[in-house]
Amino acid sequence: MSSKFDVVVVGAGPAGLAAAYKLASAGFKVLVVERGREPGSKQVYGGRIYAYWLDKYLPEFRKDAPADRWVRKERISLMSDESVTTMEFEVVKPEKSSFVASLAAFTSWLGKLATSAGAKIVTEVVVDELLRDERGRFVGVRSGQDKIYADYVIDAEGVNRLLLERAGIVQRLKPEHVAVGAKEVLKFENRKVLEDRLGLSEDEGLAWAFAGWPTEYLPGGAFLYTYRDSVALGVVVYLTSWRRLATPVYDLAERLRTHPYIAKLVAGANLQEYSAHLTPVAGISMAPPRFSYDGLLIVGDTAGFLMHAGVLIRGVDFAVASGVLAAETIKEVGRPDALSRYDDKLRSSFILRDLLAFKNADKVLSGQFAFDDMPKLVNAFLRNYFTVEDRPPTVASALKTTMGEGNWSLAKILINTMYALAYL
Incomplete structure (x- = not known):
């Protein structure tokens, strides 16, 4: 293997591979170094990819990227141990604004x-x-005793x-920068069983977010995404809260699977895959001081390019776009400095x-209201009303009964709701 390349990319995830693809296409001699067995094997995510910016930065994906199902239904559930309140949104006409795909399959395609x-x-x-030279410029990487030199290094x-x-x-x-997630992939007998259970038509995808009981009412959340004949079921808990869990983090996905509401939906499905991973949740708050240094560009999760805004979680489109922008920069400037x-x-x-x-x-x-107070309050109110x-x-009597059952007040609810609207 040559010890000198134009570009060395550390990490074969969406950001690194997007950069490598664009640079290699422009004639650069590119080496991608990945610590896993194959591209993407060390990466874990929920399962959903937003398409709008992929169209702009990587239009090739529309042709043959491995999209299992395009999302047409969105569900949000507030869960307690005894009940679930669910809101559903469905587009009537088929849309292709986000899709569910295996990250391993997507990164394999990019590779x-x-x-x-x-x-x-x-x-x-x-x-x-x-590696740095005597002037402090980044000039390559070291693996054990081996040194690989390059004009440019991309940290992904x-x-x-x-x-x-x-x-x-x-x-x-810091603990407040990250969350820990556990995910199971459950495979159904066939796609028809999955569609019947979840109320989907052929090839229709579902993105489902949960709050409350799945995280033991601690900051975090849970999700269910539909692949072609399987579902991804996972739970994410802020690292600042995980020590307060009664259930070990790695058992949270199984715990969610056994909730009576979920159990009937996934009955008979076989556990195909289990994974656990740290995921950034602080976004720009965990970003490095700069994203470029002499000879070095920082992309994707490494740069903190993940948006976590409640039910809206985006990462792959940010990763791909940052990789493409890094490649464009190298092509345009022609100088590591x-x-x-x-x-x-x-x-x-x-x-x-x-x-x-x-x-x-x-x-x-990271507060209590969204994950503890709100799920309990909504479920208690609807139970009392129905x-x-x-x-x-x-409505008034049900609300009064609900307020009497917990430490809630209308003023507290309104203040917390306005606070949430100000930041989300």
């Missing part, structure tokens, strides 16, 4: 694009250090930013615009 364009991908190689290592820590660019992630244009491109793009717009979302999402005994309840 094939990159290699077909001429990039070289090596797997099961751990990068220990980013992911949320565990050990290389950036060792380089002194970022400090260790002139990469600050990448920061300019990010500021002009949707990436920083959207992340900055939701930069305070964690102020709401339960007819001595005399039929009115």
